[in-house]
Amino acid sequence: MIDSSLIKMPRSTNSVASRARRKKIMKLAKGYYGRLKNVWTVAKNAVEKGLLYAYRDRKAKKRNFRSLWIVRINAAARLNGMSYSQFMGKLKANNIELNRKVLADLAVHNPEAFKAIVDKVK
Numbered sequence: 001m002i003d004s005s006l007i008k009m010p011r012s013t014n015s016v017a018s019r020a021r022r023k024k025i026m027k028l029a030k031g032y033y034g035r036l037k038n039v040w041t042v043a044k045n046a047v048e049k050g051l052l053y054a055y056r057d058r059k060a061k062k063r064n065f066r067s068l069w070i071v072r073i074n075a076a077a078r079l080n081g082m083s084y085s086q087f088m089g090k091l092k093a094n095n096i097e098l099n100r101k102v103l104a105d106l107a108v109h110n111p112e113a114f115k116a117i118v119d120k121v122k
Contacts, residue, residue: 076107
């Protein structure tokens, strides 16, 4: 009887899948500078880092825009003799449910409509 531990099978690799995996990463690295775009190990690290930044900054973008809207509303409210916190407090008290994005857009593109809202809550 032959001992099965002595029989060696050839190592099988799935080169089709490996190539596809590498091609996917290299495609994502297109447009990078220098070796980042054409050397596998460098490109892989660059793409991984890029995807991490993309994930993180999708969250940060929401914070940045909210901050921008608040600055715009505050500036417009102060032009009409009211601070941001007073304005937002009076909006809530008067049950006016406009979000910051809409208020900021009104403040920038339609100041007379914003003034009308301020006059209503005063």
